Amino acid sequence: MKILVVGKGGREHALITALDESPVDTELFCFPGSDAIESLASSVQVDGLDELIVWMKDHEIELCVAGEESYLVKGEGLANLCEQAGIPCWGPHKQSAQLEASKEFAKEFMLRHGIPTGAASGCADIDEARAAINGQYPTVLKFDGLAAGKGVAVCPDEASAEEFLQEVLVERKFGDGRLLVEECLTGPEVSIFAAVCDDEYLIFTPARDYKRIGDNDEGANTGGMGAVASRQLIDADMLAEIETSIVKPTIQGLVKDDLPYRGYLYFGLMLTPDGPKIIEYNCRFGDPECQAVMPLVQGDIASFCLSAAKGEMKSELLSFDEGWSVCLILASAGYPASSRSGDVISGLEKVDGARVYHAGTKRNAEGQWETNGGRVLAVVAGAEDRLGAVDAAYAELTKVKFDGAQNRSDIGRMHF
Template sequence: MKVLVIGGGGREHAIVWKLSQSPKVTQIYCAPGNPGIAELAECVSIAVSDIKKLADFAQKEQIDLTFVGPEEPLSLGIVNYFKEQGLAVYGPSKEASLIEGSKAFAKELMMKYQIPTAKYSSFTNYEDALSFVRGEGAPIVIKADGLAAGKGVVVAKTLEEAEEALQSMMQEVSFGSAGARVVIEEFLEGEELTLLAFVNRTTVKAMVPAQDHKQVNDGDKGPNTGGMGTYAPLPHIDPSMIERIINEIVKPTAKAMVEEGCPYEGILYTGLMLTKSGPKVIEYNARFGDPETQVVLPLLETDLLEILIASLSGELENVEVKWKDKSAVCVIMSSAGYPGPYEKGQVIKGLEHITYPTIAFHAGTTAKDGEILTNGGRVLGITAIGDHLKEARDLAYQSVEKVSFIGVHYRTDIGSKAFR
């Protein structure tokens, strides 16, 4: 089969890497891809938002299956358009993608179907939002309703931070139209985890749980990022808790989407907080998480392509999704200044020293004159696989030491919560 993967980050590198291991795959294309992906696939310079051009390419090259990585094309309706053109495509429809594309839609769905989540209110008027926040006090969570590339969430520890967030989103329009409506939530305390699942209507096949590290600095300090590292599975979380999440949250969510007339078909990401009163949903994403994908897919034993094909033909429930009895840790190496303004174009050295069971997933890189340069805030995801978490963690950090570029920054405590 010829496969097209849409996207060009670390998540897509992990997807391409996994698909390349399938004996059924003869050729992989990736649009737009990156230098790491280029070692496994033919990169095509088409923007992820240029849906017509992507569909034309898929027609011309007789692509058998297209996998959509990022949220933007999903929200723009790429799946609907591809299907209209008679093209096989994996991912949720434009309507189903609203579960990520609108925080208010997701919250209303959870309230209606009694799926546990934080209490909330949503606002389109700045003054109303401001007076609500002043009435509630801090800590409090402010979210831009629309897509903000994983950055439209502020966990405000003080009233001043909350007011600044509202000012930024609603007055200064820092996230464009995404912040025209804001969702304001109660602050949930506890431990975060992510549960990804292959979903086809009411069939749910959960993946191994992972834990992301959102803040830029050690000890969960500093501003939120798209994710600074992750590990899977979570040895310190009881398997009964994961079963509870599947039965009380993920399956009811899939059922709710069918009831609402927008059945979910694709990867469903559920971000959760384990509170004293049980697990609660923080957010949904309509796709693989980044960097969770970089630890979850290396642990998948079943052929990813087999799962996708079964899902598209309505046979997902008949597939046994198997996982390796191993652990994986991913450490993100970022540019100086990220998640604020950062420099690009620094030469990356030492990538040739990374060998399996460690993989360097490229997130924000570019190639020039035979060298790999930094080209994003999150530059690389160094993932290591081990027989247990400590081994995977040690391997990941040993490999991080072998790679360098000017201004490199990374957290040194990825996975340490499991050992507390």
């Protein structure tokens, strides 16, 4: 089976590893890929999506898997172009991917279909935003478009809100776009992932990620400093409520609104005192949750994705480990405000009994691994119980070193 995965980060490294470990014979390709991914998949050297589609047709690619969200909404959209070319794509059409690309679009979808969520107001400029906040703190401010997981701020007071408003609506840090002022929900957060094929879905292992740079969820927001995943993360009754009130109505809403969807769908949830409510959708696997979840997926993920991309959900091809998986992120000096590249990474060869997924790394002229981004790599370990997985992951993480390395010490220890 010839498969191409679109993306270059730790999530794509985890997806490609899982595809490579599928029992079916696979030949893997990546675009744009990375030095680490190229140990498993051949890199495709083309300029843009149009050329990529031509390359896939010429090389008889049987399945395209969307990793990075940006390609789903870039130009005509990856899945749309694949469909025109007759290539099955595991990733939603551009119009459906607006669930992630536009926070306002997603909020209107939730309200239209009666899906529990927080109240919100869309704003075009800073004056509208100030009026929508109306002195009510804490408040949540969200840039309407894609911002690599960094376009959201939970603001406890006027000063923090004003700083974010200036960045988004005046300095245009994330580009042109509107802003959503949203009710601040409280409670534990949980991430639910579903593989969606038209009107059918399969819920994967729940996860929780840790966004703040520092222990005890303190400091600046990041793309994610670690994650835990387990079927034991939430109890069966809560998962059933989430499926009934949020997952199922979302799938039904996609069908009702004629929004074609075949691919992974992420539900970012808050378990509030009033029940589970959705914070956001992502139209792909989360990062770093993917790195925690994929080691728990058993079976033939390659054949599963191909069948679902063609319109047939074969849930029997997959099963899920009942234990725990813990993902620890090592970030470079300066992250998240900046990142530092060129620091040599040592100790990777000493890691034993854990997986290492590369995100911001590259090989230098001497063949050594070095930093090349903010979140550098993930160390992932599993066990039957949570603390066993935590201890195993941290034991392996200590073997990997580079100047300025940052990591949290409470991933998995700081639970609900």
